Amino acid sequence: MVISRKGRTIDDNPWWGQWTIYLLLIVAGLVTLLPIVNICAKSLSNSASIAKFPLMLLPHGLDFSAYHYILSTQVLLRSFGITVFATVVGTFLNLLFTVFSAYGLSKTYLPGHKYMLWFVIFPMLFGAGLIPHYILLKNLGLINNIWVLVINGLVSPFNLILMRNFFWNLPDGLEESATIDGANDLQTLWHIVLPLSKPAIATIGLFYAVHHWNDFFTGLYFINDNSKWPLQVILRSIVIDQTMMNMGNLTSQADEAALTISPENIKAATIMFSIVPIMLVYPFLQKYFVKGIYLGSVKG
Structure with a gap:
């Protein structure tokens, strides 16, 4: 006004x-x-x-015939389990490494702090490419291994910097008082810093969880065994092949009831099956989402 x-x-x-x-x-x-x-x-x-x-x-x-059919197909349930495993374990390891790395980078008094920060920023600007990436994962023994869905991209530079800015924004007096009381760095991080960082952790965790759930290229490029494919790669096969009955050795033999189900019906049911679980997570983390991004953006 x-x-x-x-x-x-x-x-x-x-x-x-x-x-x-x-x-x-x-x-x-x-x-x-x-x-x-x-x-x-x-x-x-x-x-x-x-x-x-x-x-x-x-x-x-x-x-409900389409849902009955896809839930009775072993390949879809197996791929769903692989995706849940990659999402849960991957998100936990992502947060573990991101939090510890960001807490160290938030200490500007450490020797070589600026060089370490540039070491994190550089991969955001330049990438080695797919072939060097494939050779690296092959030398690590992760090709055709479901652990590649977890370890590949273990720490996101963007999320690391966002978390670092959040830690940097916390008042120095809180950690100083904990140090005076005899707490070491790990105790300060666990009892003081992390309880105050729930909005940022929830935000970063949501980023990582959505990434793992929707990860398509990792399974497509680095996993050749179709029994280890995640849900998104199976969904691609269903959409391209038009129907689960045409997926050959990816599905169990089609029964007589499945022959009456249209390909569009199966594709729609499979898409809903793949997006509903991750959509159910959003309402529980929504209240932390905007707050976490805002608090980690500026120093003040």
Whole structure:
């Protein structure tokens, strides 16, 4: 609100500006939400309704046959377990190495601090490429190994710098008081720093978890055994082959009931099966998300 020379108040943010913002946000939300609603409706509809109504927002002829089929297929359950393993174990190790590294980099009095910080920043700007990356993982014995889904990209430079800035933003007096009371660096980190860093840890953990869950290229490039493929690579095979029955040795033999399920029905059910678990995590971490990014952005 702006006050004019005559003492009258002038609204510097008129009503039409607010409604324009609301309208744009509603349109953006619909563009994001409607494809998911369409896929969900297809996954719950029968084959005849999908052929008749390619675009639908509500299920037509409610049918759970596609979900029954994909949940009875061993390959999908196995790939789901591999993805859950990579997400849970990978996120834990990501946070462990990121937190310890960021805590060390936040101490500007350490010798060679600037050089170590540039050592972290440099990989953000330049990469060795796919072939050197493949040779490195091969020499480490990680090719065709599910641990490549966990160890590959163990620390993200962006997340490391974000976490470092968060630690750097904490008041120095908190750690100094803990040192006076006789706490060492590990005790200070565990009892003082980490409890105050829950928003940042939740934010970074969400970044890592989403990355592991949606990781497609690692399984595609570095795992040749289809029995070790993560869920996203299996999903790609389903979409490209049009149906799970055409995946050859990737699936169990199709039973008579599966022959009546349309490929679109199976693809829709598989997509929902792959996105729902990670979507359920967001409501529990949403309150930390914006706060974690904001607190780690500036010193003040």
